[in-house]
Amino acid sequence: MASKATRLRALALYKELHRLGRDYEPSYDFHGKLRRMFEKNRNLADEGEIEKALKMGEYIRNETLALYSLRKYRHLKRMYPSNSTVDPLTDRWP
Template identity: 40%
Template sequence: MSSEVRTKVLQLYKQLIFLGREYPGGADKFRQQCHDAFIKNKHVQDPKQIMALVAKGRYVAKELEALYSLKKYRAMKQRYQKN
């Protein structure tokens, strides 16, 4: 694996771990699931396949960010909504 691809994989892993701190099921559970997903695919050597997996991981990261934004929006809406 080239150093460029390795760097992208490590950045994605760090980003997912950082985003997992607020995961509703618990940070430890999310970290373990993330770790298991990366270990499951550690045998992949083809750079194209690796980049496809990185793209899938980025999609998951964006979905997590959207989930957190929605959670914050709902909390704010409850605070300021007139009854």
Template identity: 45%
Template sequence: MSQRSRVINLYKTLLYLGRDYPQGYDFFRRKCHAAFMRNKDLNEKEAEEWVKKGDYIIKELESLYMLKKYRTMKRRYYPDD
């Protein structure tokens, strides 16, 4: 997969995950777009590092959302003590 397509795929994935962001989708989209535009002129090595950071952010967002779902399920089915 070419680097350009990896960056586009990363951007799309981040926007998809941003739908459930606690501060709202618009806030997430603006920040994400600004970060990608700020780094649009990087060389290949620097761009690869940022793609790796982006993959890490995706994993962190997924774990944040899973924790949120777990806490919601726990509150629904177990009484507060």
């Protein structure tokens, strides 16, 4: 049986992933996949297996955050023109 600290860690991870999934594409079914992943691992008893599953969840969290950062960067890049009228050598307007 998992310790109380491990259980609380898993619940916190689930809540954080659920919040991150709000901004995800609806057609991907992020919340459904998240729930199925946690339900599949519900009956794990070995501490090593539980730790491995939590590490996978943390990896998914980090990758999702990276995708959101990339999306923000791409949006900002589209907002500014790539060929501005600033002279790149002097960094001044002509």
